[in-house]
Amino acid sequence: MSEQTVAQLLAEVASQVADTGLDRGLREDVARRVLDVLGNSLAAADQPAARAVTAVASAWGGSGHATAIAAGIRLPAPAAALVNGTLAHSLDFDDTHLPSVLHPSSSVVPASLAVAEAHGASGLALLDAAGMGIEVTVRLGMGGYDRDLGNSVFFERGLHATSICGAIGSAVSAAMLMGLDAKGITDAIGIAASMGAGLLEANRTGGTVKRMHCGWAAHSGVVAAELARAGLTGPPTVIEGRFGFLQAYCGERADVDAVTEGLGERWELPNIFFKPYPCNHFTHAGIDAALQLRAAGVRPEEIVEIELGAPSPVLRTIAEPPEAKARPESGYHAAFSGPFTVAAALVGGGGLGVGHEDFTDEAARDEERLALASKVRCVPDARCDEIFPNQFPAVLRVALRDGTRREVRVDVNRGGPGNPLSADELAAKFRTNAERSLDDDAAGRVAAAAYALPDGGSVGDLMSLVG
Structure with a gap:
């Protein structure tokens, strides 16, 4: 040879x-x-x-x-x-x-x-x-x-x-x-x-x-x-x-x-x-977007509906079957749910924004999280499709009770070269x-x-x- x-x-x-x-x-x-x-x-x-x-x-x-x-x-x-x-x-x-x-x-x-x-x-x-x-x-x-x-x-x-x-x-x-x-x-x-x-x-x-x-x-x-x-x-x-x-x-x-x-x-x-978060990586940009909305003052009780846009290929993992993702059967399954992870971030997670306590079996049965997850509709997003899989992007759109709408788009994942975790964050x-x-x-x-x-x-x- x-x-x-x-x-x-x-x-x-x-x-x-x-x-x-x-x-x-x-x-x-x-x-x-x-x-x-x-x-x-x-x-x-x-x-x-x-x-x-x-x-x-x-x-x-x-x-x-x-x-x-x-x-x-x-x-x-x-x-x-x-x-x-x-x-x-x-x-x-x-x-x-x-x-x-x-x-x-x-x-x-x-x-x-x-x-x-x-x-x-x-x-x-x-x-x-x-x-x-x-x-x-x-x-x-x-x-x-x-x-x-x-x-x-x-x-x-x-x-x-x-x-x-x-x-x-x-x-x-x-x-x-x-x-x-x-x-x-x-x-x-x-x-x-x-x-x-x-x-x-x-x-x-x-x-x-x-x-x-x-x-x-x-x-x-x-x-x-x-x-x-x-x-x-x-x-x-x-x-x-x-x-x-x-x-x-x-x-x-x-x-x-x-x-x-x-x-x-x-x-x-x-x-x-x-x-940064103990859950499927496809869910992370949605979490980042939800954390930004939360930091801007959006409260769960104000939200009427949520649209989570993501790359088409990842929807099979984080959005299907829709019923199972809206009500995960365990904390582990919650970690693979786009709706649940968005809800966890909006309600108030631990760790670096969402932590282990958000993916216990008890957390997966929490009615506040589940009620919010039930409002999430997952859809393919064209811009996310263009970026994937060099990043796992997402866009989050929420409609509020006062009639206003808010949108946050995250194209670059936290924890990677374009948005790295600091030494202190890794230590934490x-x-x-x-x-x-x-x-x-x-x-x-x-x-x-x-x-x-x-x-x-x-x-x-x-x-x-x-x-």
Whole structure:
């Protein structure tokens, strides 16, 4: 084979990163994502899905070399990755890359932490491997983005690209931390491509399975790297081949060049959005608009009707079926409801505007929120369609009892490069998350240990604080 395949090129760059390291700015970016994942995971420790996955993973047994977050136990690295990836994604508070529409850190960071801890890797090696794994994940997602369609082909087909691409990104990071060479990383990619899975139907009609998608991706990636280390091999053309990853999932709409263009020179990593609100990212611009109206003095009791305009593709997630979105069956389902999230922001949320307390089962039964949600009509908006999915925009129009109408349009999401969260806001998000499992002093030690990673901080010391 005279030319490198896509998997071989990804592996070559990964091997170079393992040897030379990321630059300081990228390492600091990854450290922030590690802290964000840990905070999201600590906040989710009492979720039923997390408890279920932890119980199953614990029953598997095996030598415990990696920490299961907030569980007080150590597990084999694949099992710890499963548990921690499930925690990381359980509250839908994880970072998002656009326009691939992926949550890359929630699979790659748990896989990287588990393997780094099990193999005694340094904090710098962790950051380098996690950064490369995240980059691979989002680039594979970009390979499934169709500009003519204006959306992810994965999403159009009901596939959860976060978990499907995340399995491969996790395998790359795990293989790097295990010390595999470029050939071994290529094999890990080829093996992991047969393991990724995830369907989005739970977003529409219920079930808690989606919460463990990132855990399964992290688990798959670690297992794939372990199998490659043991001698199992994968097809070198697994990404672009006739029966390979992109063809199987995206068909003729796949963009192979998007995966490799500028690889190792132009990084997508710093462009990944941090979430300010613990709910589906498609709802965030509507929340921002509602918060602006609230700040301008609009009160819920004055509102007669509300129109939420959004990109056409996202309405399947946040607006359908209309009856279910107006009255979500649980707090988790409320986090995927355009009407409910707008109502929560107008009534008065916590956190950075809307917080965890807005997505409890009790909050989902709150009659004030539900009465307001029932007034929300979700519609496609042409300007939003033009912008999506480079942003997840929205426009909110309200009619008031005095006959006046108000409109707020949000084109740029809070938390991304165009409207970033400040260091204080990121710290506030972490504290709000961590306080569900740790006291203030312990949370401060976790933050300090995570931010020390670019200066040679210890992975073991960090994980000992969150077990």
